[in-house]
Amino acid sequence: MPELPEVETIRRELAPWLIGRTVAAADSHPSIKFTPAIEITGATIESVERRGKYLLCGTDDRRELVVHLGMTGSLLPDFPTDEPYVRAWWRFEAGRGPDDLVFRDVRRFGRLRVVDAGDYRSIPTLHTIGPEPLGPDFTPTQLHAALKRSTRRVKTQLLSQRPVAGVGNIYADEACWIARVRPSARTLSKPQATRLHAAIVEVLTTAVANGGTTLRDYRRTDGREGDNQHHLRCYGRGGLPCARCGAGLRTTTLDARTTTWCARCQR
DNA sequence: CCCAACTCCTGGGCGC
DNA sequence: TGCGCCCAGGAGTTGG
Numbered sequence: 001m002p003e004l005p006e007v008e009t010i011r012r013e014l015a016p017w018l019i020g021r022t023v024a025a026a027d028s029h030p031s032i033k034f035t036p037a038i039e040i041t042g043a044t045i046e047s048v049e050r051r052g053k054y055l056l057c058g059t060d061d062r063r064e065l066v067v068h069l070g071m072t073g074s075l076l077p078d079f080p081t082d083e084p085y086v087r088a089w090w091r092f093e094a095g096r097g098p099d100d101l102v103f104r105d106v107r108r109f110g111r112l113r114v115v116d117a118g119d120y121r122s123i124p125t126l127h128t129i130g131p132e133p134l135g136p137d138f139t140p141t142q143l144h145a146a147l148k149r150s151t152r153r154v155k156t157q158l159l160s161q162r163p164v165a166g167v168g169n170i171y172a173d174e175a176c177w178i179a180r181v182r183p184s185a186r187t188l189s190k191p192q193a194t195r196l197h198a199a200i201v202e203v204l205t206t207a208v209a210n211g212g213t214t215l216r217d218y219r220r221t222d223g224r225e226g227d228n229q230h231h232l233r234c235y236g237r238g239g240l241p242c243a244r245c246g247a248g249l250r251t252t253t254l255d256a257r258t259t260t261w262c263a264r265c266q267r
Numbered sequence: 268c269c270c271a272a273c274t275c276c277t278g279g280g281c282g283c
Numbered sequence: 284t285g286c287g288c289c290c291a292g293g294a295g296t297t298g299g
Contacts, residue, residue: 070294107291110293125294125295161294
């Protein structure tokens with residue numbers, strides 16, 4: 001499921017050829033989730049940025065195409081538009097690079113939106129999203145303060161995108177494990193928040209370097225799998241020994257999300 | 268404002 | 284072999 005590292009990997013692959021291209025034609029699956037694709041017909045892409053798990057494509061007419069990949073979305077250049085699960089596509093005027101880009105999404109949890117540049121009021125999560133975890137505004141003090149604003153479980157708060165942007169189920173479990181923080185904790189001490197901060201930076205940085213985590217559906221734009229699934233130390237390892245203390249990792253359901261943690265060393 | 272519950276989707280894994 | 288069931292899950296929506 002695409003989280004920050006997966007979206008950042010895709011962004012880096014798209015930006016070099018997508019910037020400067022003009023949309024000649026577009027079409028989509030007849031769902032409000034995808035029909036905004038055609039709204040940028042005629043516009044030229046001037047930037048390809050990312051905020052959390054959202055991909056932001058700025059246009060020359062001061063709008064943005066906002067792409068969320070949901071669970072199973074992928075962006076594939078030069079992919080046949082009549083293949084199954086193609087939910088939207090854009091064709092570009094002649095230029096350097098591929099002639100078209102396809103949004104493929106099996107489960108249709110992804111969505112597209114075209115907004116005035118920077119105006120995210122119609123996208124609630126993006127509107128209230130926390131700082132970029134790999135940017136200067138994400139600090140131990142900021143994370144500690146952000147988590148104190150709610151008594152919801154730490155993992156639930158991370159998944160809300162409000163304390164910090166871009167963390168999903170996989171990297172939440174990984175970060176809590178590295179930080180020795182129990183995902184079900186409702187309050188964190190400053191040292192715990194400091195460890196969690198460092199762990200979030202570490203897991204996301206590593207995953208970006210590895211091109212993202214492919215569990216099933218995530219693909220890079222050339223169709224290849226990411227490599228980070230070989231580096232996971234907690235997520236998906238329920239029943240296996242904790243790499244730190246040897247106790248069996250436990251799996252439970254936390255606010256409707258599968259959660260794996262070590263009951264011995266995550267306190 | 269906050270929060271919990273519900274909803275959207277479909278392929279894949281499982282039991283029988 | 285094939286059927287039916289249920290799970291995975293990010294975030295938008297709704298209602299309290």
